[in-house]
Amino acid sequence: MKQPLVSCIMPTANRHKYIPFAVDYFLQQDYHHAELVIIDDGKESIAPLLPEIPNIQYFYTPPLGTIGAKRNYACEKAKGEIIVHWDDDDWYAYDWISQQVNFLLSSGADICGIKHIHHYSAIMQAFWQGDAENRNNPNSKPFLAGATMVYRKSFWEQHPFKDLQKGEDEGFVQTPGAKVFAHDYIDGFIAMLHPDNTTIKSFENRNHKKNH
Template sequence: MISVITCTIRDHFIEEVFHNFGSQKIEEEKELIIILNKDDMDLAMWKERASNYHNVSVFQLPEETSPGLCQNFAVHKAKYNIIAKFDDDDFYSPYYLKEQLNAFHNTDADIVGKRDCFYYLEGENKLVETTFGQENQFVERVTDSSLMFRKEIFQTLQFPDLNKSYDNKFQQLCLKNGFKIYSTDKYNYTVVRRQDKETHTWGISDKTLKRIFSVVAKTRDYKSYVTKPID
């Protein structure tokens, strides 16, 4: 059983949030906890949309609440023992949760995620892949928006009260406390980079991403490229 948590400050990503959750092909019971982290967001609209789904809860916190504390709030509301962090603007294929849950079942990992992954550059319709060479192995960190972990970690530590890098700091604290981090392969997940880089926490340019990683395709249909069915 798994609890998906999404913290957002953007009403216009409502379709992505519900589609990523609703499309997941898993037999286990799942829930979605949405935290609205901006005062002028349309809580009624989100709750109305949530009413069409089973097991979806929506909360609103004051916008001065840090993203780190928003994550903690969501985890404390979670009913299930595995927590999956979904960002509002990234792509999680229908097989994403199934693949990540398999890693929990087949290893002794406390945290599962994606160290290697794809980036989609919307402004250029280009798909880029990282080249760390750290698939299907234990690692020191995974990509922030692919973070999944056992809820029992919260008995030892929580997300720090930070506006940026709270996911990275959380993983550092986990390693220091002896928790194990496992990276699955790069498929079934994509970090979507929009043209307006000011809307991203990580302000790296598309030019730099293409230089440090590898361009694998120019396409508008990146989702079919990165999706790998899981039996």
């Protein structure tokens, strides 16, 4: 049985030092019928950092605006029937794509991903697990980390991302009628945090409050 084509979408801008790692994680995948779709609207093109191979599609554009707009642009360019989010500064296990596809197909869900996330900060020399579960509204769908989402392109075509800089992933998950499945392959993804990352700032603020 032929594997479905998977498009890993990676919006990026001014993140040159992370790009070689993101590309390497993709090239190490054990799922081979896949493409990496890179949308770059940064000040300087990252093209010199990319290998010239058919399954890496690179688009350098004028500023596109919000992350929601960038995700929509990436999905438009994607050739695959399945979309996998691929953040430019995070770590993905070698079998991440194959696991994501299996969870999506076996669960019958519209959107899959994880809600319990491993975080690592080299600067702080800290490793911890964050609970992204939405407890404020027990009747809402599971919260999924945006960097870990997988869904069919046909679903996105009916429910594109909102034009938002923050919260576009949560709005996507909360699409009325969407079946959402939070799987348990939490060891396949690590959020790599850095000074410009809002998550690490929240972690620092939480520690500061605990220590005073």
